[in-house]
Amino acid sequence: MATVIAFWVLAILSVVASIAMVVTKNPVRSALALVGTFICVAAFYILLSAQFIAAVQVIVYAGAIMVLFLFVIMLLNLGSPGALRERGSLQPIIATGLGICFLIALLLSGSLLSLPLPAGVRPAEYEPLGTVRAIGINLYDPNQPWLFPFEATSILLLVAVIGAIIMAKRKV
């Protein structure tokens, strides 16, 4: 019961925050609304007993990426919010159309009409899956198939980091 209440409160909060992010004209407030959405998503992960991913979501998205966004927005000093408005752009119309298509697809797949979790199955029963320990074992155990993809991804990320440093360095 508590889970259901928490779900609906979070659902309303996250939808309101994401709509506010799109609608707000002030870039700083828009960024803040996006942070709110990220935190709501982290809370959803906790409801799904994926605690590790929830913590990482907050650390990486809300704590690092959005702080950089805010940093840039504040440094740019974009002036009056009115000057930022796009005119004669097709983007809002296309975006609305695609969004409606996505909603219809969701409805058709039954995700909105019948919740995917069967009655009687409580998220708490998946609890060991989302802990740091379970994720660590799944990632690093040689018997699991995830060790190679994980290492490949980490090398890709390392290459991206070195590339970013080299590109930034050239201009100095």
Next chain:
Amino acid sequence: MIFPEFVGGVHLPSLIPYIALAGMVGFILTILPGLIWIERVVIALMQDRSGPNRVGPRGLLQSTADVVKLFFKEDMIPQSADIKIYYLAPFLTVMCAFSAGAVLPLQTLTFRLANGDLQTFPLTVGDVNIGVLYILAISSLQVYGIVLAGWSSNNKYSLLGGLRASAQLISYELSMGLAILCVVMFAGTCQLDKIVDAQSGLPFGIPDGHTFIHEIFKGSIFSWFWLGTGIVPVIIYTIAMIAETNRSPFDLPEAESELIAGFHTEYSSMKFAMFFTAEYVSMLIVSGLNAALFWGGSLPPLNVLPFTLIPGFLWFIIKVMGGIFFFTWLRATYPRLRYDALMNLGWKRMLPLGLVWLFLLAVVSLGRGPAKSADNIPEKPVTASQQVQTNPNAVAHR
């Protein structure tokens, strides 16, 4: 001391979070005026001044007078401020500062279960398996309060303070994370109470035994992680924790000689008091994390009689207060760093040192095998498919 599991039909272990919550919030709120008094007295001692000596005996009521003054001060709002965010910022800062304390383990409580077994429970608000990550996540959210305060005041000094704060927090969070990672690797868990448990063994790899020496040094100051991880992580963490709380000598976001008061220049009355509160609360929290990670949490420094008489939570508080004293000591001793020196220290000294040390410790811990913590009992890996299959309801609904 062993508590029974049930008293008058009440299941005591399930009351732990509420007791811990009340204790944590009560302790923080009652100690705050004391902290400000301690800071003033200690700095006065170090600078050979009198310090507070007018209000109450030895100036003890000075903080109370300050709070009363702050309550009755006029609350001013800058004309072109972004009002909503201007109001939100101090609340965000205080909320993040307080909520980080939820996972700090104050003490280990032993209960005698109904079937006669003994079981220990940590005295924390939330005994979550992501303990360390939770604190990192909350402290990474703490930037927002400061940055938004600086931006919404619509004052160039405030904005500069806010930008400095965010740059500084991002830079030092990395080194802090690396130092914490060293401890997590040795303890084999992210859960703070188990990290404290992992420090209760014998130091220097002494083999098990039951002699007098073994009894004294079990869980003593030598087996805590400040020595166990080789001193470098604790130094990195201590420097990073001062930078994270924006305290002197890293108080550039509110450098009064350059930026008036930095991000809270435009805040007055209780909103200023909230920033002040948040600063002191986060000092307590990072000192608490330092105590739990590197200084043995609630363990006494030597396992002999005069030390073991003091209960665990008092040891924890003593260690936290040691951290507060250290903060004050530094403030009285060091001048403020120049901005580029601050960035150089963070990115060019501490980060490479932390990375190299983490690598070295990884090699060491490979050599001595897996950590002997409760989190490391060998067990079959859990996969999604296995989970669903072991769940009869899920199968029935297929």
